[in-house]
Amino acid sequence: IELAGAISPYDPAVYAKGADNLAAMLEQKILQRDPEPCYYVYRLQAGEHVQTGLVAAASVPAYDDNLIRKHEYTRPEKEDDRVRQIDAIDAQTGPxxxxxxxxxxxxxxVNQAMHGTPEVDVTTDDGVRHALWVVADPTRIEAISALFDPAVSGDIDALYIADGHHRSAAASRVAAQRRQAGGPGWSGACEGFLAVLxxxxxxxxxxxxxxxxxLNGLSREAFLGRVAERFAVAxxxxxxxxxxSGEFGMYLPGxxxxxRVDPARLAATDPVARLDISLLAEHLIEPVLGxxxxxxxxxxxFIGGIRGLGELVRRxxxxxxxxxxALYPTSLEQLMAVADAGEVMPPKSTWFEPKLADGMVSYPLCRRHVVE
Incomplete structure (x- = not known):
């Protein structure tokens, strides 16, 4: 909104303007850096659903070593865009x-840390309430950190990327570039990336x-006949x-x-083959619709579930x-099984709600962002 309307979103001027805006917000103390390293507790509330997480700098080396596990491929152009953005503003603003x-x-x-008035408490235009508490007590920080440290406790030995594969991949690339280059562009902060657990x-x-x-050249009747060869249709x-799992809704005009798929297909040993989207693709999307x-x-x-079945009817x-x-949602157990096996899910397999807010917490990579 501060650049010419015709400018490409990938123009260097876009990234430079982002860097200028971040520097200005720091200078004006719109954004303020905590004096000591800390965690944050982040609670989201969307209607009756509440989820509470821990804001932290996740480890790039752990990501590179597959202790922070992936379940989907990234698109090079989106990853490149995120690399340029992180490098230009010298910070990560999207968790x-x-x-x-x-x-x-x-x-x-985490629950013990949610005492008193939150540092941030705001409801966004989509009706989601975002609240943030600072976790600055050294004893509590040490206790939390120990759960992820294999030399101390290591109770939590693996993390899984639910949403943000391009952001984490870009953070790894920026860290590798700066690590290799050395000099003033590198700091230990580059070995982390902003995350909420x-x-x-x-x-x-x-x-x-x-x-x-x-319908790939088929009449409605012929299409239904082909589907009935592979599914029980009612x-x-x-x-x-x-x-x-194994049940699908299908809508044709009116x-x-x-x-329903053959239950035996749900018992496949390959965790990807058991996914509902894989079953739909293998038995209908590919062979029938081409x-x-x-x-x-x-x-x-692809239509996220937040838009409801009515959006399918409308389209x-x-x-x-x-x-x-209409598909049954992928479960976290399925996601973890795929990631543990070192495999990837088909495109557009998961839709997470509510979404994390960008910019509520930012993670600067180098000391040049400290404003005295």
Missing amino acids: VLLTHRVHEGLREL FQADEVRILDYNRVVRD ARPGAVRPGE QWYRL IHDPRRDQRID VDSGEMAVAF
Whole structure:
């Protein structure tokens, strides 16, 4: 909004303006740096859903060593954009959403830190309430850190990237570049990246649904016949929201259907093959609709569950799309199994809500951001 409208979002002037804005906010003390290293407790509330996490600088070496585990590929152009942004502003302003298996000891420490009035308490335009507490007590910091240190306790031996693969990959690249170059551009802070860690039972994954523009040259009747060769198909009077893995909702103009896959296919040993999106792709999207590369094929689009099943109906009934598919949400257990196996999920497998706020906490990489 402060640059010419026709400028490319990847123009160097865009990154330079971001650096100027950050420097100005520090100079004006709109943003203030805590005097000592600390954690933060970050609570999000969206309606009845509440999740509470720990803001920290996650370890780039741990990411590089697969102790912070991935489950999806990144796109080079998006990763490059994030590298340029981090390098230009010399800070990370967008956190990575990490999760880990439930640890009640950490939950207790985090809950104990939420005393008094939060440092930040704001409700954003989407109705999500964001609250932040500073964790500055050295004893509590030490107790939290010990849970992640294999030399002390190491109770939590793996973290999982839920959302933010491009941000974490970019942080690793920036650290490697500065490590290799040395000199004033490098500091120990470069070996970390901004993250918020949540217990696995607090993170909410919504469905990530599909709409397709045409039936690949098939009539409606022929398409339904091909689907019935691979799924149990039943017409339903109302919207079909899948109630379990292996069940799908399918919408054609004016009519919902419930699809069920052969239960034996859910017992596949490969954790990726067991995913609902993999089953739908293998048995319908690819062989019937002819879509083999959903990353690039313009015939398919993806709709986050936050927009509801009504959005699927709207896109089809408008004539823009020919068919829609509602999926059962991927579970965190499935995500962790894929990451533990060193595999990746198909594109657009997970939709996390609520979203973390950018800029509420920033992580400067070098001392040049300290304003006296």
